[in-house]
Amino acid sequence: MEFGVQAIFGPSDPILGAHIQSICEALDVPHLEARIDFEPISKELSINLHPSQEHMNKAFKDLMAFLNWTKVAIIYEEDYGK
Template sequence: MTSTGASVVATSAFLVLFPLPLISLPSHVPVGALFDSADSQMELAFRSAINRVNDERRYLKNSPLNGTIYRVLPGDSFKASKLTCEMLAGGVAAIFGPQSDTTSAHVQSICDTMTIPHIELRWDYREKRDQHSINLFPHPSKLGK
């Protein structure tokens, strides 16, 4: 996925994710991201999406998004779980990533348990999504058409 395409997808995710009553929002909305160690394109897209949403004041007038990025090695589910718990303790509204199947499954499980949105940007062949997961990658059946 190109940087521009990923930025558009990430921005769309923010707009879908935050149709919350604006009156009840805090002074800032923390959003976490877990990216694989060498995933600079996704990090750039995430930062760009945060900036675009914050620059467009009509969406979150007095509550800018505050994005925090963590890096994790692909397959290091222990560190991914630990960082997810740290982000949840810090009050994140949603978590993006990671890309690895193993680490993403652990993050998704924690987010489902804690009822926090988990936004994935990776190919996932499973038909059914968990309750609090959003995958912005096209479904495999749609790619085959």
């Protein structure tokens, strides 16, 4: 921290993210992430910029209603970001 680190951004990997978040809390350095977090626990020095799953679900529902869709398929990859 002697070089003036102001914040840490990332990573996208959830396991590494938890480790980085722990280090940032120990050193009082803000931690910003932009990844899906299925365990949204309030963290003192971490901010996740990715919308919560609840907000994503509402957005999909609103889009379907707006476009008058009756069916939709969502395709995803389990190893996202690897």
